[in-house]
Amino acid sequence: MKKDINVPDCSSCKNKDNFFCNLSISEKKRLGLNKKSGTYKKGEVIFNEGGLSNRLYCIYKGKVKITKLGTEGKDQLIRFSKTADILGYRALFNNDPYNATATAIEETTVCFLPKSNIMEALTSNTDLSLRLIQLLSSNLRDAENHIIEMGQRTATERLILALLLLHETFGFAEDGKTINVKLSRRELADMAGISSETAIRLLIKLKERNLIELKQKNILIPDLKKLQNEVE
Amino acid sequence: MKKDINVPDCSSCKNKDNFFCNLSISEKKRLGLNKKSGTYKKGEVIFNEGGLSNRLYCIYKGKVKITKLGTEGKDQLIRFSKTADILGYRALFNNDPYNATATAIEETTVCFLPKSNIMEALTSNTDLSLRLIQLLSSNLRDAENHIIEMGQRTATERLILALLLLHETFGFAEDGKTINVKLSRRELADMAGISSETAIRLLIKLKERNLIELKQKNILIPDLKKLQNEVE
DNA sequence: CGTCTAATTGACGCTGTTCAACATGTGTGG
DNA sequence: CCACACATGTTGAACAGCGTCAATTAGACG
Numbered sequence: 001m002k003k004d005i006n007v008p009d010c011s012s013c014k015n016k017d018n019f020f021c022n023l024s025i026s027e028k029k030r031l032g033l034n035k036k037s038g039t040y041k042k043g044e045v046i047f048n049e050g051g052l053s054n055r056l057y058c059i060y061k062g063k064v065k066i067t068k069l070g071t072e073g074k075d076q077l078i079r080f081s082k083t084a085d086i087l088g089y090r091a092l093f094n095n096d097p098y099n100a101t102a103t104a105i106e107e108t109t110v111c112f113l114p115k116s117n118i119m120e121a122l123t124s125n126t127d128l129s130l131r132l133i134q135l136l137s138s139n140l141r142d143a144e145n146h147i148i149e150m151g152q153r154t155a156t157e158r159l160i161l162a163l164l165l166l167h168e169t170f171g172f173a174e175d176g177k178t179i180n181v182k183l184s185r186r187e188l189a190d191m192a193g194i195s196s197e198t199a200i201r202l203l204i205k206l207k208e209r210n211l212i213e214l215k216q217k218n219i220l221i222p223d224l225k226k227l228q229n230e231v232e
Numbered sequence: 233m234k235k236d237i238n239v240p241d242c243s244s245c246k247n248k249d250n251f252f253c254n255l256s257i258s259e260k261k262r263l264g265l266n267k268k269s270g271t272y273k274k275g276e277v278i279f280n281e282g283g284l285s286n287r288l289y290c291i292y293k294g295k296v297k298i299t300k301l302g303t304e305g306k307d308q309l310i311r312f313s314k315t316a317d318i319l320g321y322r323a324l325f326n327n328d329p330y331n332a333t334a335t336a337i338e339e340t341t342v343c344f345l346p347k348s349n350i351m352e353a354l355t356s357n358t359d360l361s362l363r364l365i366q367l368l369s370s371n372l373r374d375a376e377n378h379i380i381e382m383g384q385r386t387a388t389e390r391l392i393l394a395l396l397l398l399h400e401t402f403g404f405a406e407d408g409k410t411i412n413v414k415l416s417r418r419e420l421a422d423m424a425g426i427s428s429e430t431a432i433r434l435l436i437k438l439k440e441r442n443l444i445e446l447k448q449k450n451i452l453i454p455d456l457k458k459l460q461n462e463v464e
Numbered sequence: 465c466g467t468c469t470a471a472t473t474g475a476c477g478c479t480g481t482t483c484a485a486c487a488t489g490t491g492t493g494g
Numbered sequence: 495c496c497a498c499a500c501a502t503g504t505t506g507a508a509c510a511g512c513g514t515c516a517a518t519t520a521g522a523c524g
Contacts, residue, residue, distance in 0.1 A: 144300060
């Protein structure tokens with residue numbers, strides 16, 4: 001991680017729809033007091049499962065994967081975070097160790113907000129607690145849906161759901177059909193909870209059925225609806 | 233459901249460790265204003281996935297399973313609630329439809345608290361928001377662990393984890409080894425995300441290895457540590 | 465250009481599903 | 495309180511999806 005001072009103050013942050021966007025200018029100024037920031041290269045770990053937390057991570061720009069260690073060292077990819085998302089809130093508010101690991105999947109710049117600033121913002125702005133409750137609720141809903149998918153879907157369906165989640169999270173590139181993120185086969189497999197060999201074989205099958213196209217690590221979805229129909 | 237008036241006012245509720253236990257007497261009185269209550273027989277549905285929410289459920293006494301409908305009508309058991317737990321908070325605070333179904337697994341008496349009372353309590357008592365945040369956080373942690381288990385554990389391990397969760401949630405009966413809840417094989421299978429046939433076969437194998445005993449629907453764990461060791 | 469990691473392909477076998485048959489409970493009305 | 499109907503539980507057999515292991519190829523990076 002490289003320490004970074006090239007980020008604006010929170011009061012002039014241009015990121016849209018972030019957790020703190022409803023705060024007033026002066027509240028944002030106080031929020032960013034003594035904040036630090038850093039840039040992580042692809043593959044660098046931002047925080048580690050089991051580690052202790054004393055700050056909130058706010059992604060200024062980049063893409064991050066959240067993974068949890070399973071049995072026998074096998075990773076499970078839980079969710080992604082990207083530009084303008086916040087990270088590490090759960091551990092922070094509960095004084096718990098991190099329950100998962102955050103790793104940059106491309107160059108990512110992150111602001112570190114001191115816990116005290118967050119707590120002050122939370123208590124001085126009641127609306128913020130409600131936003132946090134809603135954020136956690138939506139994480140929980142997603143996680144519960146994920147449980148079902150892991151338990152009841154076939155490997156192919158889980159792979160398709162992983163691809164659809166990637167599209168939902170990162171969107172398409174300019175061409176309107178290339179998923180706007182590059183993952184290794186292993187990471188893709190970790191999303192779907194399958195072996196990388198199975199992921200490879202199933203990707204080829206999906207390609208043969210013209211549901212996707214493969215260009216190196218890029219995955220293209222020529223017809224989104226058609227792919228969505230595969231998982232009902 | 234049978235309407236019930238045999239529950240005390242919230243201010244004199246004897247249930248320990250419930251969500252509202254830190255409120256003052258007068259706050260509790262206001263919380264319970266115009267509350268209603270009802271008793272559900274085993275198998276009766278308390279609320280349904282997709283339904284709309286305008287009240288908080290507070291379990292006065294009983295046991296409830298939370299399930300989600302998966303593909304092809306197959307249920308997945310997400311978690312349990314019991315005496316003194318609250319239910320339906322997620323949908324309530326987000327104005328979302330219920331994301332899961334709550335069903336009584338034994339006779340259960342529930343208090344219905346009007347949404348307006350809850351919102352008043354939440355805004356007048358900032359500590360309560362924090363409790364809610366912690367509750368959601370802990371639900372989320374459990375759910376994420378659950379994702380891994382569904383994806384990486386074998387059927388036997390998932391079944392053992394289900395049994396351990398039952399013990400953790402409901403404890404043992406007076407004999408110190410009978411799990412204090414009765415579930416059908418189907419419900420047990422729905423917990424572990426396996427077919428009921430597999431659940432039956434694996435239960436018998438666990439019995440042959442003296443890890444559990446079976447007496448009709450009762451499941452006994454003679455040596456808890458031994459069973460825990462099986463899932464490392 | 466060499467080395468190391470990631471991706472791919474093939475062979476093999478186990479785990480767990482499905483379907484079907486049968487047994488055992490459980491609850492209801494007569 | 496019994497008899498019947500229906501739900502739940504149990505068992506067997508066949509199949510196949512997917513993981514594992516091993517060998518090979520392709521890419522990436524110094």
